Amino acid sequence: xxxxxxxxxxxxxxxxxxxxxxxxxxxxxxxxxxxxxxxxxxxxxxxxxxxxxxxxxxxxxxxxxxxxxxxxxxxxxxxxxxxxxxxxxxxxxxxxxxxxxxxxxxxxxxxxxxxxxxxxxxxxxxxxxxxxxxxxxxxxxxxxxxxxxxxxxxxxxxxxxxxxxxxxxxxxxxxxxxxxxxxxxxxxx
Numbered sequence: 151x152x153x154x155x156x157x158x159x160x161x162x163x164x165x166x167x168x169x170x171x172x173x174x175x176x177x178x179x180x181x182x183x184x185x186x187x188x189x190x191x192x193x194x195x196x197x198x199x200x201x202x203x204x205x206x207x208x209x210x211x212x213x214x215x216x217x218x219x220x221x222x223x224x225x226x227x228x229x230x231x232x233x234x235x236x237x238x239x240x241x242x243x244x245x246x247x248x249x250x251x252x253x254x255x256x257x258x259x260x261x262x263x264x265x266x267x268x269x270x271x272x273x274x275x276x277x278x279x280x281x282x283x284x285x286x287x288x289x290x291x292x293x294x295x296x297x298x299x300x301x302x303x304x305x306x307x308x309x310x311x312x313x314x315x316x317x318x319x320x321x322x323x324x325x326x327x328x329x330x331x332x333x334x335x336x337x338x339x
Contacts, residue, residue: 152178152226152335157233158185162192164231164252164323169199171328178335182223186211186235217241226335230289231327234266239291249289250334252327254319256301257285261294271315274306281305282315284322286330300330 154172156165162183169180183196183203196203210216217240220228230237230251237249253261255270265273274282283303288296302325304318 151176153223154178154180154227154229154331155220155223155225156180156183156229156231158183158190158192158231159187159234160190160192160232162190162195162231163320164327165192166195166199167324168229168231168328168331169196169201171332173199177332178226181225184216184219186233192231211235212238214240217244220245227331229327229331232266236263236293237289237291242289242291247288250299250331251287251289251294251296252323253285253287253294254282254316254323255285256281256283256303257287257294257298261285263293265294268312268316271312271319274315275310275312278308279306282319284319284326286327299334300326302326 156168158165165183172178172180180201183192183201185192185203185205188205193203206216221244228245228249241249255261255274260270260273281303283301285298286300287298290296302322304322306315
């Protein structure tokens with residue numbers, strides 16, 4: 151059975167979706183969820199789903215404690231699900247092509263530091279884009295610049311609000327992120 155670890159910073163809806171998706175099969179299981187926010191709702195979701203979940207602070211992230219834990223756990227993939235801190239190069243070197251992120255836009259547009267959540271959707275709307283989507287990519291030492299694994303698009307119109315854009319993007323995330331992870335685990339990615 152393949153081992154997945156999720157890093158999350160927020161509500162954990164993508165984390166829950168991934169956990170639920172893989173709980174129904176024999177390919178992989180989420181063994182651990184880690185968050186950099188002590189009050190993140192993902193902790194409550196994991197408690198309800200009976201998945202071990204822990205908070206870590208900046209020092210643990212920067213000075214090797216978290217990296218040591220990840221090395222000890224030896225996951226097949228580390229999945230970022232709304233995780234907002236930049237991944238240090240030491241993590242990328244320790245887990246080459248094993249750290250995956252999902253971004254709520256069609257990279258290279260609307261990526262980089264500070265571009266997450268509604269900030270992305272606000273920029274998409276402000277530029278009157280005709281489409282947006284998701285990008286699933288490998289993580290490197292730069293925000294949103296790792297090799298693209300998969301993209302999905304959704305059409306937009308002038309009536310779309312930031313909330314409706316977010317809803318369309320979340321639907322793509324929930325549908326495609328687990329399937330792309332599965333393909334990577336099967337060697338089809």
